[in-house]
Amino acid sequence: MEFQTFYEDYKRRASQHDLDYLKKVTSRNLAAREIRHGEWVDYSYEESIEGWRQAFDHFQDQDMSWIYTDHSVTQLNEHTYLAAFWISIRLNGELLETSNLFFDTFEKVYGEWQLVRSYIEAGVQNPPT
Numbered sequence: 001m002e003f004q005t006f007y008e009d010y011k012r013r014a015s016q017h018d019l020d021y022l023k024k025v026t027s028r029n030l031a032a033r034e035i036r037h038g039e040w041v042d043y044s045y046e047e048s049i050e051g052w053r054q055a056f057d058h059f060q061d062q063d064m065s066w067i068y069t070d071h072s073v074t075q076l077n078e079h080t081y082l083a084a085f086w087i088s089i090r091l092n093g094e095l096l097e098t099s100n101l102f103f104d105t106f107e108k109v110y111g112e113w114q115l116v117r118s119y120i121e122a123g124v125q126n127p128p129t
Contacts, residue, residue: 003081003106006113007073010106011085015066017056023049025114027107032118048118065090069099069127079108080116086127098123 013021030045043051071084083106088099101124105117 001113003075003108003113004073007081007083007106010113010115011068014052015068017060019049019053019056022052025112027109027114027116030115030118032120034120034122036122059091063092067095071101071127076105081106086124088126095126097126099126100124101127 010025026045026048028045030043030048032043032048034041034043067086067088067090069086069088071086073084074082076082083104084102085104086099086101089096101121103119104115106113107116108114109116
């Protein structure tokens, strides 16, 4: 599968709260860091999946949609891409005041794309429209 096809599917299925899919495409060796209000937290595969689960549960009965705003996709080598994008949330028809800016590295491992690294700037200014 071409990376761009995978990437579009990744965004769509994450937006649909498909936790089983995220478990499948996230590397067990994930290296991740989130920065929020100047403080950082490093986390692993297990913590990432638990964070997704908690977020999905939190918004389960609410009128919520994710808005992806792509910044760039950069091919780092033959089997590795870096995707930079914002995720904004529309809740009950209102756009929340801040977004999260992601820098996710995807690598083709044994023929399958996986999220191998993630860096997130949380609670940042919404992207330009």
